[in-house]
Each structure stands twice: as C-alpha cells, then as structure tokens.
Amino acid sequence: MNYERLQTFIAVAEKNSFSEAAKKLFVTQPTITSQIKALEEELQTKLFERTTKTVKLTQSGEILLKYARNIVQLSNLARKEILKIEEKIYGDLKIGCSLTIGEYILPHFLKRFKEKYPLIHMQAKISNSTSIVHHIKDQVVHVGLIETPINDKHIVMHPILEDELCLVTKVDYFPFLEKQITLDQLKNIPLIIRENGSGTREVVEQYLKRAGVSFHDLNIVMELGSTEAIKAVVESGLGASFISKNAILKEKQLGLLTSYSIKNVAFNRHFYLVFRKGQILTSTTELFMDELRKMAIELEGNISTNRLGVV
Secondary structure, eight states: OOHHHHHHHHHHHHHTOHHHHHHHHTSOHHHHHHHHHHHHHHHTSOOEEEOSSOEEEOHHHHHHHHHHHHHHHHHHHHHHHHHHHHTOOOEEEEEEEEHHHHHHTHHHHHHHHHHHOTTEEEEEEEEOHHHHHHHHHTTSSSEEEESSOOOOTTEEEEEEEEEEEEEEEETTOSSSOOSEEOHHHHHHSEEEEEOTTOHHHHHHHHHHHHTTOOGGGSEEEEEESOHHHHHHHHHTTSOBEEEEGGGSHHHHHTTSEEEEEETTBOEEEEEEEEEETTOOOOHHHHHHHHHHHHHHHHHHHOGGGTGGGOO
16 A cells, blocks of 8 residues: 555544645645545545545544554654665654744754755744644644643653743833832833743743733733734834843844843743654654754853854
C-alpha cells in the first residue's frame, strides 16, 4: 500500500472531512478524493460512507485505520534509521511558534540552524499559543514553541527558555521618575493588552490574579493581536502594555520605549517546547529540539552578552 495514500486516508479518518484533510496536508480536495479512490480500488472495498454532510468510516475503514497508523509510524522509524546510517541530514521541518518567540527569538536561532544544516527545508507558522497547540494536535506542524504552560493530555511540554514580562511605555510617559509601579497605580493606567489565546495575556492575568487584581479592575482601552501593533500604539502615547523584555531591546536602545516593574509582582515565565504525545518525531524534529536545548544552555551561561538578541 502506498505511503502517501495511507497518510491521506488517516487524515480523512481523523478529520471526518475530505476538505479538512486537504487543508491539513496542503493539497487540493480532488487530490484527496483521487488518493482515497485509488486506495479503495487497490483493496477492493469501500472505506468511507459519504453524504453531503458527513464522512464516516466503514467497517473495512475501521480495520484499515488500526493498521495504517502502525504502517506509517514504522515507515517513519525506518526512514530515521536509514538517514542515521547514511549520515545525511535533510528533510522537512514544520515549526509552530507563538508570536513573541516567532518574531523576536526564533529568527536568530533559525539563522544558526540553517547555516549548520542547509539541506533541511523549514516552514514556520506564527500564531498565538492556543492556535499552535491546535496545529500540533492536527499534525500541521511537527513541533511548537509557546509562551504559557497548558494542561492537555495529548501534548508533551518541556520548559526551554526563561523570559520576563514588564510594563512598557513611551519614554517620559509618566510624570514621575520611579521605575516601579504599584498595583493601585496600575489600575488607573490605560492599558493595551493582547487578544484571548495569547500566552502573554494568560501569564499577565495569572500573576495579577495571584496579587488580588483581575482584568476587570484594570483600565483596558484596547486589545490587539500582535506585539508589533502594541508597540506602535504604546509609542504613540496611548497607554502602556505588558511586553516581553526580549521584544523591546531595539526600542530601548533607540530611546523609544522604557520599562517598569510592578511592586511585589514579578512576571517571570518560561517558553515551552511542545509536541504531540505518542508522536514518532522525525529526525529533523529531534535535531531541531537538540540544537534548541543547546542554545538555551548557551544563553543561560552568557546572559550578560545579550547574544542572539536575547537576555
């Protein structure tokens, strides 16, 4: 049985939809239909019951699904072992990154990774943490980097890098010179925050809740879907925002933005490496994870040098 047809069959079975399987595999719906038809002809059986609204496995389809997953996994394992023997490092690598990591940290790492492994073809999806987790579960990406811990039995998660959020304003936004803001002062400051599903937003909300402050107590004037948009609004003087210290290095050097701490509250967090539980990782995915861990160790030992644009 053809490997690609089995992958297509598994995608349709898991999604219960030809169109959704096409999106997942980045092919057209007619391609999906053609591959399923060819597989049915090869096995001389009907694999799906199709109506205008639903797609369901037949009894034959249920039997094939049980074995198809094993066949695909064994095939992936065989490829990995062969690549190790041949000592060839190439293949595809699909990464999902939450916005802060994808915009301010990942590019520096990808440059180093690409220089070291030029034959690996990389694709990166940049979205909020919630979307990245969905992409991993749907196998749209091989591995993800997110900004907040999650509780999902289908996801494996490892802390990989440390980060800190701080309150950011344009220079001279406040009339006072103190570099620390009290919680009472925070309640009256116009705030621009990230959208629902953002790891940054969840971290801020969690820490403030522990300190006895809810989002309802704050003067939230705007919600935006990217750090770059927030920085532009903050630079205009509309208000303040909680942003990763990694995301404002350039603006601080140029004297456009400044940061403040919140009294008795430290917004420390980790960035997390995540992948689907039970997934057989490709050789390129394992290599990416190993190199990322090495970089994290290097950064921890060289924080003062601000290497790779990370502190």
